[in-house]
Amino acid sequence: MADRRVDNQRNNRTNTSNRRESASRAGGGQRPSVRTSGGSRPAGKSGAGLMGVLAGAVAILVVAVGVSFALTGPFSSSHSSSGAPASSPAAAAAGSAASANQKADSEGAADGNAGSQQSDTGAAAESGLSARDEAFAVDPDKTKWSFSDNGRKVVYLTIDDGPSDKTQQVLDILDKYDCKATFFVTGQDPDHYHMIKEAYDRGHTIGLHTMSHDYGQIYASTGAYFDDLDQIGQIVMDQIGYVPCFIRFPGGSSNSMAPAGMMDTLESEVQAKGYQYYDWNVSTGDGSEHTADELYGYATEGNPPGTYETNIVMLCHDSAPKQTTVDALPRIIEYYQGMGYSFEAIGRDTWVCHHG
Numbered sequence: 001m002a003d004r005r006v007d008n009q010r011n012n013r014t015n016t017s018n019r020r021e022s023a024s025r026a027g028g029g030q031r032p033s034v035r036t037s038g039g040s041r042p043a044g045k046s047g048a049g050l051m052g053v054l055a056g057a058v059a060i061l062v063v064a065v066g067v068s069f070a071l072t073g074p075f076s077s078s079h080s081s082s083g084a085p086a087s088s089p090a091a092a093a094a095g096s097a098a099s100a101n102q103k104a105d106s107e108g109a110a111d112g113n114a115g116s117q118q119s120d121t122g123a124a125a126e127s128g129l130s131a132r133d134e135a136f137a138v139d140p141d142k143t144k145w146s147f148s149d150n151g152r153k154v155v156y157l158t159i160d161d162g163p164s165d166k167t168q169q170v171l172d173i174l175d176k177y178d179c180k181a182t183f184f185v186t187g188q189d190p191d192h193y194h195m196i197k198e199a200y201d202r203g204h205t206i207g208l209h210t211m212s213h214d215y216g217q218i219y220a221s222t223g224a225y226f227d228d229l230d231q232i233g234q235i236v237m238d239q240i241g242y243v244p245c246f247i248r249f250p251g252g253s254s255n256s257m258a259p260a261g262m263m264d265t266l267e268s269e270v271q272a273k274g275y276q277y278y279d280w281n282v283s284t285g286d287g288s289e290h291t292a293d294e295l296y297g298y299a300t301e302g303n304p305p306g307t308y309e310t311n312i313v314m315l316c317h318d319s320a321p322k323q324t325t326v327d328a329l330p331r332i333i334e335y336y337q338g339m340g341y342s343f344e345a346i347g348r349d350t351w352v353c354h355h356g
């Protein structure tokens with residue numbers, strides 16, 4: 001099929017770049033989870049108040065300010081300016097015993113898994129998962145999926161490899177244009193894990209991509225794949241209170257990095273466990289380095305060029321190097337909205353796009 005051929009071309013482009021990403025990330029997974037936000041906050045209000053009250057009493061003021069600093073000390077980083085939970089640094093996956101030891105140093109907070117996610121996510125406290133959460137949580141008993149286009153002009157924008165320092169900008173663009181999207185997240189940037197919850201709170205769908213994004217490690221065996229999936233699942237659970245059913249294989253299901261035959265096995269096994277994987281039929285091409293103009297061109301040329309499916313599952317990335325994606329995104333959205341498309345998040349009833 002012509003469509004398939006083009007898909008594969010796109011996929012190859014992405015695969016090539018993903019290898020490059022992986023190489024450049026060597027060691028990135030070992031990044032310590034150190035939160036520095038709040039460290040630059042100005043002195044507390046108590047000092048200013050004392051200055052007003054004790055104006056003129058210079059000697060006393062000096063003592064008072066000194067005391068104030070001593071009391072307030074290093075300003076608590078638990079009150080982040082964004083209001084997002086400042087806790088939830090990476091959690092070493094309690095369910096992945098094989099890799100827990102390796103991950104413990106870099107990710108820490110392993111004890112946050114069992115209890116804290118409930119208190120961190122009020123909507124998911126106790127058994128009080130929302131209807132959306134219940135629907136989106138991985139469940140092997142839910143086997144109904146839609147394998148047909150719904151006939152509406154919809155772009156399902158899928159955003160891989162975050163969260164990162166680009167995620168906030170992407171979220172703000174999506175809000176500006178009243179778009180919903182799907183974030184297939186990784187565990188590579190613990191400093192931005194809170195953006196997973198931020199995206200969730202803004203109504204976007206959260207899906208699982210990979211903990212390490214290290215192809216050699218992920219596709220070393222089916223067991224290694226599921227260790228990785230379990231780890232990112234736990235990170236997401238810590239943020240939003242449940243493990244979502246939506247996943248994207250690193251490199252897509254038609255990747256050339258997994259050993260021959262492995263993807264067929266993984267495709268079956270993930271679905272047997274209640275997950276569903278999503279590929280794409282349009283790519284922005286941002287897996288490789290491109291200018292914003294080039295990304296806009298790839299994203300809007302049609303697939304095949306000049307033709308447009310009613311349901312478009314579009315691939316892009318919000319990892320740290322992807323500034324040109326951020327730059328191109330508004331124009332890409334405007335182009336499709338101008339053609340009558342809405343931008344919606346993937347749900348249980350969304351067309352399941354497989355490369356085949």
Ligand SMILES: [Zn+2]
Pocket residue numbers: 018160161209213250251
């Ligand atoms: Zn990726």
